[in-house]
Amino acid sequence: MAAAASFTIDKEGQAGIDAYWEYKKIVGDDDKGKLFTDAEYEAYKKKWIPIRMKNRIYVGWHNPEKDMDCKLIGPETLCYCGHRYINHKTDFEKIPNPIKQTCRNCACDNYHYIPRNGSQPIRCTCKHFPDEHNLKHPYGCNRCASGPKKCGEFKGSFTCDCGAPTYKHIMVKETKEQRIKRGKPVGRDVPYQAMGGLTGFSSLAPGAERRDPSGIGPNNEVMGGAPIQPGDHPFLKMHAFSLPDRDTPETQQLQRREGESELDYFDRLYKWKQKKGYFLKH
Numbered sequence: 001m002a003a004a005a006s007f008t009i010d011k012e013g014q015a016g017i018d019a020y021w022e023y024k025k026i027v028g029d030d031d032k033g034k035l036f037t038d039a040e041y042e043a044y045k046k047k048w049i050p051i052r053m054k055n056r057i058y059v060g061w062h063n064p065e066k067d068m069d070c071k072l073i074g075p076e077t078l079c080y081c082g083h084r085y086i087n088h089k090t091d092f093e094k095i096p097n098p099i100k101q102t103c104r105n106c107a108c109d110n111y112h113y114i115p116r117n118g119s120q121p122i123r124c125t126c127k128h129f130p131d132e133h134n135l136k137h138p139y140g141c142n143r144c145a146s147g148p149k150k151c152g153e154f155k156g157s158f159t160c161d162c163g164a165p166t167y168k169h170i171m172v173k174e175t176k177e178q179r180i181k182r183g184k185p186v187g188r189d190v191p192y193q194a195m196g197g198l199t200g201f202s203s204l205a206p207g208a209e210r211r212d213p214s215g216i217g218p219n220n221e222v223m224g225g226a227p228i229q230p231g232d233h234p235f236l237k238m239h240a241f242s243l244p245d246r247d248t249p250e251t252q253q254l255q256r257r258e259g260e261s262e263l264d265y266f267d268r269l270y271k272w273k274q275k276k277g278y279f280l281k282h
């Protein structure tokens with residue numbers, strides 16, 4: 001039979017998948033690849049979730065001239081060292097000052113974002129790639145460490161969506177209080193690991209397209225938020241929203257209202273989805 005490939009999962013199977021997905025979001029690699037027992041999982045949650053909700057580090061790659069987070073860092077965002085944010089230290093029982101997020105997989109001593117050109121790493125002005133440079137600040141080049149063209153610091157001139165070159169950006173790592181003080185969105189407290197700067201619907205959009213105070217700011221257009229792409233973090237995917245029929249009263253209810261901030265809109269959609277049973281009950 002040449003029917004289209006399809007399969008169905010019964011309710012119990014779906015609940016199992018959801019539970020595993022939630023487990024992965026909470027535990028990450030902290031189980032070192034061996035599933036926790038129920039008791040271990042409960043103990044893990046009891047210890048780490050309150051710490052995580054209280055001591056979350058908000059991480060962004062920031063253009064100070066425009067006061068804009070050009071890139072908000074999430075669990076999958078690659079570091080200068082080539083490893084993902086979730087591979088770095090993100091849970092702190094006590095937040096250190098300065099905040100240092102070492103990599104579990106290499107000698108990188110602090111998570112540090114640099115943009116990529118599509119899927120390709122960008123080059124330093126010395127022509128060498130990030131992985132040819134030192135893993136520690138200021139990331140001097142191993143290939144031209146001495147001589148007339150000595151490179152003592154990785155310096156990317158790749159142009160960001162904001163129009164400024166890479167080297168005009170800085171990493172911002174801050175607490176919830178610090179972020180609120182600066183008037184930037186903090187989203188809701190979530191139990192998941194390595195959420196970094198992701199706080200909602202449009203967090204994955206470049207700052208130059210993000211219409212909230214972390215990006216270029218709101219305008220008067222009615223916006224539904226940035227589209228969610230395949231490969232995006234499940235936390236954001238679960239907020240993904242397509243309006244199948246714009247003409248029913250219900251979907252009209254779900255359009256962004258005039259004067260409603262993006263975060264209020266996001267919040268309203270979240271509550272709606274919650275009511276409709278889109279999420280696991282905690």
Ligand SMILES: [Zn+2]
Pocket residue numbers: 079080081082083088102103108109110111112
């Ligand atoms: Zn790193």
Ligand SMILES: [Zn+2]
Pocket residue numbers: 079081082083103104105106107108
């Ligand atoms: Zn690393």
Ligand SMILES: [Zn+2]
Pocket residue numbers: 124125126127128133140141151152153154155
């Ligand atoms: Zn260099």
Ligand SMILES: [Zn+2]
Pocket residue numbers: 062063070160161162163164169
């Ligand atoms: Zn930028």
